[in-house]
Structures are given as C-alpha cells and as structure tokens.
Amino acid sequence: MFNPMYSEHADEYAAAIRDNSYNAFYERPSLLALLPELENKAVLDLGCGPGVYSEYLLSQGARVTAVDSSPEMVALVKQKLGRAVHCYEQDLALGLPQEADAAYDLAICPLAIHYLEDFTPLFRDVKRILKPGGLFVFSTHHPFVDYPFSPSGNYFLTEKIVDEWDTLGRPVQVGFYRRPLTAILQPLLEAGMTLVELSEGTPDPSLEQSDPESFRKLSTAPGFLFVKCRVL
Numbered sequence: 270m271f272n273p274m275y276s277e278h279a280d281e282y283a284a285a286i287r288d289n290s291y292n293a294f295y296e297r298p299s300l301l302a303l304l305p306e307l308e309n310k311a312v313l314d315l316g317c318g319p320g321v322y323s324e325y326l327l328s329q330g331a332r333v334t335a336v337d338s339s340p341e342m343v344a345l346v347k348q349k350l351g352r353a354v355h356c357y358e359q360d361l362a363l364g365l366p367q368e369a370d371a372a373y374d375l376a377i378c379p380l381a382i383h384y385l386e387d388f389t390p391l392f393r394d395v396k397r398i399l400k401p402g403g404l405f406v407f408s409t410h411h412p413f414v415d416y417p418f419s420p421s422g423n424y425f426l427t428e429k430i431v432d433e434w435d436t437l438g439r440p441v442q443v444g445f446y447r448r449p450l451t452a453i454l455q456p457l458l459e460a461g462m463t464l465v466e467l468s469e470g471t472p473d474p475s476l477e478q479s480d481p482e483s484f485r486k487l488s489t490a491p492g493f494l495f496v497k498c499r500v501l
C-alpha cells in the first residue's frame with residue numbers, strides 16, 4: 270500500500286516521531302517493556318521506518334538487520350546508522366525471502382502490520398527465521414480504536430481505510446487495514462507461534478505534564494495493541 274507519509278515525507282515523519290506524544294511517550298515505552306535482554310542478540314527490525322528502534326537496539330548491544338518497503342526510509346537508516354545496521358528494502362507483504370532459517374533471537378514490528386492485507390506470508394517467515402524459543406514483538410492499531418472508522422460497520426471484516434492523520438502538523442492521507450482481534454491473533458497461532466504477553470500500552474508518566482490531554486486519553490482508553498509471541 271503506497272503511503273506518501275513514509276516516502277515523500279520521510280524526513281518530516283522522522284523528525285515528528287522523535288519526541289511526539291503517541292510514538293515517544295506511549296508506543297515506544299509500551300513496546301520496549303516487552304523486549305528481552307538485547308546484548309549480543311540477533312534482532313530483525315521489520316518496517317523499521319527512520320530507524321529509531323534500530324538505533325535503540327544497537328545501543329543495547331544487539332546485532333541489527335532492518336527492513337522497510339520505503340526506499341526513503343532505508344536511505345535514512347543508512348545515513349544515520351551506516352554499516353552498524355544491515356538495512357534493505359523489503360515489502361513485508363511478500364514475507365522475508367532474503368532471510369535464512371533460524372537466524373534471529375528476536376523480531377520486532379512496531380506499527381507496520383496494519384499496512385498488510387494478509388499476514389500469512391509475513392508470520393510464516395517470522396516463525397521460520399526465528400530460532401527455537403525466539404520472540405516476535407509487534408504493535409498495531411487497537412481494533413477498538415479503528416472500528417468506528419469501519420466503512421461497512423461490520424466489525425468482523427478486514428477492510429481498507431483511508432484516513433487523514435496530523436502527525437506532520439497538517440492532514441496527510443494514510444491508508445491501512447482495520448481488522449477484528451481474531452484476525453490479528455489467529456494467524457499467529459496458525460503460523461506456529463504462542464502468545465506470551467498482550468498489552469494495551471501505558472503512557473509514560475511524564476506525558477501528564479507535557480500533554481495532559483493525550484495522557485488522559487491514553488490512560489482511559491487504548492491506542493495500540495502490543496503483542497509478544499514465542500516460537501516453540
């Protein structure tokens with residue numbers, strides 16, 4: 270799915286998510302809380318965007334490979350992190366054809382799977398590239414949050430939505446897929462992964478001072494869903 274936010278506006282997106290409320294003070298702390306010890310671990314960053322997660326993983330001593338479908342995002346990661354990270358273009362809808370079996374301890378996929386219509390090729394390959402006992406941690410839109418935007422009003426359908434987000438300080442159209450909770454979790458189980466932890470996220474306490482409205486919203490209703498699974 271083509272989204273100009275991550276191509277034409279890649280630089281602006283990178284600057285916007287560095288310290289905004291939803292990414293820096295809600296999504297990232299909530300996902301990082303699910304990660305294991307990272308020292309000397311082989312980690313794959315899926316839908317890496319401008320590389321905020323890759324940079325963190327490196328700082329914790331992980332060996333990092335990062336992929337994204339946007340050439341502009343891949344260029345930003347290479348510019349920022351150079352040879353410290355192996356970063357390449359890959360459409361996750363096609364799975365991970367360039368990756369070897371049982372090569373990684375951990376795969377993360379923050380805020381990217383909702384751009385895929387079908388999770389099957391990606392989840393099948395995440396299972397394949399993880400070592401036995403390896404972890405897959407991802408975040409995505411909470412079904413509860415997306416449901417009011419359903420064009421059909423049928424919660425149980427997976428549907429494409431085109432919305433306008435103000436992440437860049439002005440409305441930019443973004444297309445993504447909304448789906449019911451079962452359509453997020455069931456493909457993981459069918460791919461052979463086990464659910465080990467589920468979270469609806471917690472805003473960082475400092476957000477209460479810097480953005481009281483978002484803090485109140487995110488303390489009383491979820492924004493994203495955070496999922497941690499293990500390969501047996």
Ligand SMILES: C[S@@+](CC[C@H](N)C(=O)[O-])C[C@H]1O[C@@H](n2cnc3c(N)ncnc32)[C@H](O)[C@@H]1O
Pocket residue numbers: 270275286315316317318319320321322336337338339342359360361362378379380381384385
């Ligand atoms: C919301 S950004 C998240 C970036 C990063 N994971 C983070 O949380 O900082 C979504 C990213 O997913 C990428 N993306 C969207 N569809 C994709 C696809 N089919 N395959 C690979 N990457 C995709 C976009 O290019 C973008 O960089």
